[in-house]
Structure formats: C-alpha cells, structure tokens
Amino acid sequence: MVKYFQGQSVLRSSWDQVFAAFWQRYPNPYSKHVLTEDIVHRATVSCQCCSLSVHPGGFYRGPTNQTMATFTWNINHARLMVVEERCVYRVNSDNSGWTEIRREAWVSSSLFGVSRALQEFGLAWFKSNVTKTMKGFEYIFAKLKGEAPPQTLVETAKEAKEKAKETALAATEKAKEAATKMQQQQFV
Structure with a gap:
C-alpha cells in the first residue's frame, strides 16, 4: 500500500x-x-x-x-x-x-x-x-x-523569549518598587 x-x-x-x-x-x-x-x-x-x-x-x-x-x-x-x-x-x-x-x-x-x-x-x-x-x-x-x-521560526522564538525575559524583569522591578513604597507607608 x-x-x-x-x-x-x-x-x-x-x-x-x-x-x-x-x-x-x-x-x-x-x-x-x-x-x-x-x-x-x-x-x-x-x-x-x-x-x-x-x-x-x-x-x-x-x-x-x-x-x-x-x-x-x-x-x-x-x-x-x-x-x-x-x-x-x-x-x-x-x-x-x-x-x-x-x-x-x-x-x-x-x-x-x-x-x-x-x-x-x-x-x-x-x-x-x-x-x-x-x-x-x-x-x-x-x-x-x-x-x-x-525571520525563521527559531529566530522568532528567540526574540519572543528575550521580550518575555525583559517583561518579567520589568514586572519584578515594579513589584519591588511597589513593595518598598508600601513598606515605607506602613512605617510613617
């Protein structure tokens, strides 16, 4: 067959x-x-x-x-x-x-x-x-x-992975800043 x-x-x-x-x-x-x-x-x-x-x-x-x-x-x-x-x-x-x-x-x-x-x-x-x-x-x-x-699919995937890392780092920094502000407000 x-x-x-x-x-x-x-x-x-x-x-x-x-x-x-x-x-x-x-x-x-x-x-x-x-x-x-x-x-x-x-x-x-x-x-x-x-x-x-x-x-x-x-x-x-x-x-x-x-x-x-x-x-x-x-x-x-x-x-x-x-x-x-x-x-x-x-x-x-x-x-x-x-x-x-x-x-x-x-x-x-x-x-x-x-x-x-x-x-x-x-x-x-x-x-x-x-x-x-x-x-x-x-x-x-x-x-x-x-x-x-x-771009090849691999290049597109690498680019997306880099963007995701950058977004995660930025979100982590914003979360740290927000936590620091909240901590400072509690002690005031």
Missing part, C-alpha cells in the same frame, strides 16, 4: 523568479535537514502539451510554455520508507505574475509490521516539509531582491 498526497501552492513571484530561486533553495533555514540536492538527470524540452512527462530522477523544463517539472526522492532512511515527489511549476492561470506548483507525493514502506504506521508518519512529515519549502522560497525571494529575509 502507498500513501498519496496531491496539493497545489501559489508563489506570488513570476515563473522566471521561481525558476532562478529553485536552484538556490538549499541551504534553507526552515529545512535544515536537507543540505543539498543532487541532480541525476536534467533536460530542456520543447513541449506544447499541458503536462510534462517526468523521467524518474529527472528534471524537465519547457522554456516556451514556462513549465518546469521535477521528480525527487529521499536517499536517507530509504530502507524504512521512500518518499517520492513530483512537482510541476507553471505560470498561474489567474495571475501571470505568479507561479503555481502542483505537487504529488507517494510514501511507501515495505517494512513488515509497521509499514502502515511509517507511511502515515511519512505523509505527515512530507506535509510539514511542504510548508518549510514554501517558507524557504519566500526567504530566497527576499534575498534575491536585496531585502532582509523573513
């Missing part, structure tokens, strides 16, 4: 920008578990069709119709489970300045006795990584535009 996922995302950037960012998406501060991707096969094809046929381990780009298709899979932990992903990047039909990503994924495991649990885990893991990938694209777009990249 195989778990299947299908979804669509929209990046509010042009296809050319997405195509350029695709090659710079790692390292990604949101997906630190991926250091890089290896290209097994790459080709540019002229195709008038609506969808591109993707060779396993491949990457195809249709330059005239601004379509890019990728097929990726995990190398690590492949004995436990395999996660295969096919993405088709193309100009969004509602807004030509945006890019849509149609994503399909297949999660499989042949580990006897726990394959179903591993497939469920793998699908949940995959979905969480889609979110991280999209945040990574936003991070790259900001860098390419010369803007400050959005």
Whole structure:
C-alpha cells in the first residue's frame, strides 16, 4: 500500500523568479535537514502539451510554455520508507505574475509490521516539509531582491523569549518598587 498526497501552492513571484530561486533553495533555514540536492538527470524540452512527462530522477523544463517539472526522492532512511515527489511549476492561470506548483507525493514502506504506521508518519512529515519549502522560497525571494529575509521560526522564538525575559524583569522591578513604597507607608 502507498500513501498519496496531491496539493497545489501559489508563489506570488513570476515563473522566471521561481525558476532562478529553485536552484538556490538549499541551504534553507526552515529545512535544515536537507543540505543539498543532487541532480541525476536534467533536460530542456520543447513541449506544447499541458503536462510534462517526468523521467524518474529527472528534471524537465519547457522554456516556451514556462513549465518546469521535477521528480525527487529521499536517499536517507530509504530502507524504512521512500518518499517520492513530483512537482510541476507553471505560470498561474489567474495571475501571470505568479507561479503555481502542483505537487504529488507517494510514501511507501515495505517494512513488515509497521509499514502502515511509517507511511502515515511519512505523509505527515512530507506535509510539514511542504510548508518549510514554501517558507524557504519566500526567504530566497527576499534575498534575491536585496531585502532582509523573513525571520525563521527559531529566530522568532528567540526574540519572543528575550521580550518575555525583559517583561518579567520589568514586572519584578515594579513589584519591588511597589513593595518598598508600601513598606515605607506602613512605617510613617
């Protein structure tokens, strides 16, 4: 049995920008578990069709119709489970300045006795990584535009923790001041 996922995302950037960012998406501060991707096969094809046929381990780009298709899979932990992903990047039909990503994924495991649990885990893991990938694209777009990249979740959490410490210290000081005033009023 195989778990299947299908979804669509929209990046509010042009296809050319997405195509350029695709090659710079790692390292990604949101997906630190991926250091890089290896290209097994790459080709540019002229195709008038609506969808591109993707060779396993491949990457195809249709330059005239601004379509890019990728097929990726995990190398690590492949004995436990395999996660295969096919993405088709193309100009969004509602807004030509945006890019849509149609994503399909297949999660499989042949580990006897726990394959179903591993497939469920793998699908949940995959979905969480889609979110991280999209945040990574936003991070790259900001860098390419010369803007400050959005903060990562870790940076946001650190900032919130610092603010909480500052607030707690300020509250402690105010409480001490109030206690001192009350003490002084009692002795007067």
